[in-house]
Amino acid sequence: MAGRPSPSVTLENVALAAGVSRATVSRVVSGTGPVSAEAQRRVRAAADALGHVVDPVARALASGAGTRVVVAVTGTSDAIPDCDHTARVVAAGARVCGPEGLGIVLRRLPLRAPGREL
Structure with missing residues (x-):
């Protein structure tokens, strides 16, 4: 059985x-x-x-194939990706995308260009 x-x-x-x-x-x-x-x-x-x-997501990530959805956050602090709102957005994305075989990638985009003063 x-x-x-x-x-x-x-x-x-x-x-x-x-x-x-x-x-x-x-x-x-x-x-x-x-x-x-x-x-x-x-x-x-x-x-x-x-x-x-x-697991279609694991298979896609392991093979380097598959489609990923990028969740981009901006800010001047490295703590931005760790905030509760970001966690909720990523978790919701994973719930929707996972069953479809899509991976989620979280990227922090700096609010300012590297090497420039605010």
Whole structure:
């Protein structure tokens, strides 16, 4: 019987359960690279039993592919990205974008040009 899907089950968890390397699990999940039929069977069985689900955001970030939404904040203080409002905006963005496979990137844009006095 398959386990309940859980985004907290990692490739490492599946590798340990299947008795293979993390790289082998990654190749099976992504459908790339050579993997024996037996290793594929063991990885798929372990992933099912543990309830592993593919995280599209993690996959996109790991591969360097995918689309990211940039949240840009401005200000004269390095503390701006740590404020409560920014945290709420980023969290809301992650809730909306994550299920669509989009990553969130937070960037601070200085209010003044580097090397210029205010």
